[in-house]
Amino acid sequence: MSVRAPVEYASVASIKGPLLVVEGVEDVGWDEVAQIRLESGDVRHGVVLEVAGDLAVVQVFEGTQGMGLERARVSFGGGPMRIPVSEAWLGRVCNGRGEPLDGGPQVLGSELREIGGHPINPAARATPRDPILTGVSVVDGLATLVRGQKLPIFSVGGLPHLELAAQIAAQATVRDEAFAVVFAAMGVTNADASTMRERLELREPADDLVLVLNTADDPLVERITAPRLALTIAEHLAFDLDRHVLVVMADMTSYCEAVREVGSSRGEIPSRRGYPGYLYSDLASIYERAGRIQGKAGSVTQIPVLTMPGGDVTHPVPDLTGYITEGQVVLSHDLHVRGVYPPFDPLRSLSRLMRLGAGAATTRADHLEIAAQLYALVAQARRIADLAEVVGADALSEGETQYLAFVDSFEAEFVTQGAGELRTLDETLDRAWAVASTLPARELTMVSEEALRRHHHGGRRT
Structure with missing residues (x-):
């Protein structure tokens, strides 16, 4: 595809916030990159948000402070933003x-x-399969991440979602195949950025990490380009260089707020809660770039991280994300208050593609059985805990009291894990059986007799 030679205009008609309106333009299109040269010699960068006749609206990445109408010169690059793609991105940090x-x-x-980029053509998609192991028990054991999947983390402000995302990115591996991690941080504080970079240093010896970093004080438009830039790098590594690539994007709520702010600057009519009406298609254009392609060895897997304002799962960002993705890992404020890390809520979390990545052929024969059993036991323990709040713990039977002891063991021995602690899959599943064994074997109705004999500390059902 040919790119038009840049044409420079000195016809800036107005400046409004981060936007320039340039008049008298020809052959300028949406998403086209622009350079703004100031009288001082400084150069700023922008992107075309809208074109109407001979008018072009340009969002300036670095802002318009100190910019005058008469002295600014705007040139258009002739096409959308492009980046060079190569393996040289591995080991690098960029904005x-x-x-x-x-x-x-x-x-x-x-x-x-x-x-x-482009979402993967559904006709060319291959079925996601095989796991990406994160070293985090609640993910590997109960919500297994499958290569080619989109598995978001739903959280609220104040919870350690960024710490969990960084831990997953630092520890994630696949067995016996080329792997890489691309981490896109959007709108994070400088303190969070420093913490993430420190934790991601664990991946440095492997030289297979790319970090795209946009902090809260960086240009707003870079928050919109960051996930797309990260995915472009990931797609090249996956589909041209045959790597399995995990893309972690945090925080997608910050991204959506940037989209809303840009839409407001353009004078767009807002939709639900002030977000633009095209938010669903905008998110889909990002999320649907994950997957596998027939005939290609590599894959792109996504973990979008998002915060739900006020813990409201019906907020547009988690609501629309839930429609597009294949499950969710939900973090619990109550568990966080009790000091449980990661504060994983098992009854609100699931991986819809787990069966494609777990089982005898890929993880362990008892994996799916013990995962289903733990979910069932936790659900029963929750019901008994609710009953105890009504009638009092003293009114519970001995069997019901055992369930309360089970859930304490589940949280302390299985869920709780240090932020730098890496657990193998065998260790995760052995811990799952250990906490299940705090209950009599007869309570474990979702596992086979063979698995029960092999792994339950009490042996057969009675």
Whole structure:
């Protein structure tokens, strides 16, 4: 695809917040990149948000402070934002425009690729299969992440979702195949960014991590380009270089708020809770870039992290995300208050593709059985705990009291895990059986006799 030679305009008609309106333009399109040259010689960057006749609305990445109408010169690049793609991204840290933040040279490649990308054609999709092991028991054991899946983390402000996302990114592996992690951080505080970079240092020896970093004080538009840039890098690594790539995107709520703010600046009519009416398709254009492609060895797997304002799961961001993705890991405020990390809520969490990545052929023969059993036992324990609040713990039977002891063991021995603690899959499943064994074997109705004999500490059902 040919790119038009840049044409420079000195016809800035108005400046409103981060937006420039340039008049007299020709052959300028949406999403086209722009450069704004100031009288001082400084150069700022932008992207075309809207075109109407000979008017173009440009969002300036670095803001319009100190910019005058008469002295600004705007040139359009002739196409959408592009980045070079190559394996040289591995081990690098960049901002939402792809500029290095690690003191290294600009990344170069033999090909420039538009960051907008395209969702994978459904006709070309291959079925997700095989696990990505995260070293986190609640994920590997109860909500297994499958290569090619989209598995979001739902959280609320104040919970350690960024710590969990960084831990997963630092520890994730696949067996005997090339792997990489691309982490896109959007709108995070400088303190959170520092903590994430410190935890992600665990991946540095493998030299298979790319970090795209947009902090809360960075340009707003970079928050919108960051996930697309990260996915463009991931797609090249996966579908051109045959790697399995995990893309972690945190926080998608910050991304959506940036989309809402840009829409407001453009004067768009807001939809639900002030978000633009196209938010669903915008999120789908990101999430549907995950998957596997027939005839390609690699895969792109996504973990979007999002915060639910006020814990409201009906808020547009988690609501729309839930429609597009294949399950969710939900974090619990109550567990966090009790000091449980990660504060995983098992009865609100699931991986809809778990059966494609777990079982005798991929993890362990008893994996699906013990996972289903733990879910059932936790559900029963919750019902008994609710009953105890009404009638009092003293009124419970001995069997019911055993369930309360089970859930304490489940949270302390299985769910609770240090932020830097890496558990193998065998250790995770052995811990699952250990907490299930706090109940008599007769209570374990969802596992086979063979699994019960092999793993339950009490042996056969009676």
